[in-house]
Amino acid sequence: MHVATYIVLALAFGINTMILMRRCAEATPIKLTKGLGITFLVSIVSCLFFMLGISLGDLLRIEGSDAPQLYARTNAFISLGLAVFVSLRMLLPYLRRKPQLAVFDLRNWGSVAAMAVASSINILLTGLGLGFVNSLSGNIHWAIWPMFVSVLILGYLGIMFGRQKVEMRPRRWMIVACILIIGSAIAAVVNA
Numbered sequence: 001m002h003v004a005t006y007i008v009l010a011l012a013f014g015i016n017t018m019i020l021m022r023r024c025a026e027a028t029p030i031k032l033t034k035g036l037g038i039t040f041l042v043s044i045v046s047c048l049f050f051m052l053g054i055s056l057g058d059l060l061r062i063e064g065s066d067a068p069q070l071y072a073r074t075n076a077f078i079s080l081g082l083a084v085f086v087s088l089r090m091l092l093p094y095l096r097r098k099p100q101l102a103v104f105d106l107r108n109w110g111s112v113a114a115m116a117v118a119s120s121i122n123i124l125l126t127g128l129g130l131g132f133v134n135s136l137s138g139n140i141h142w143a144i145w146p147m148f149v150s151v152l153i154l155g156y157l158g159i160m161f162g163r164q165k166v167e168m169r170p171r172r173w174m175i176v177a178c179i180l181i182i183g184s185a186i187a188a189v190v191n192a
Helices: 003-027 032-060 072-095 109-133 140-164 170-191
Strands: none
Touching: 003 032, 003 109, 003 140, 003 170, 032 109, 032 140, 072 109, 072 170, 109 170
């Protein structure tokens, strides 16, 4: 697994965080300094869930006792299935005629913690699929830093957009994020 896969996944979930933060900051405007703290918290939780998912996937990976790479293709298809599931789970609410999307109160730290956990479930599932394909040993920095930086920067950008009520097309951004997730899973199947 190349570092490019981790960067692509980090960009996809950074876009997802940007859309969520923009929606929440538009509903409950906050100061930019508090917004930086919120995105820092969400970035840390996202990284922890990503690492947990990869570790669990590494434990659940199917391996033969004689040849460890015997079931590499099967593991890659499991990863692809989880990526498709996560992508559909992220995209379907945006395809409705009048989407009713979750909005969290950014003024309340309890609501922010709930948002961080809720937005990281998809990251956990994607990390689980990635763990089936790749072991985390020796590649821990490849997984942590792209996810942390992407979620931090794009999430903060989303808060700035929400405060200024900048128009975005969330459906198009979400389609791009889902294509990135599925594309990285297809690359894992091809490389298996």
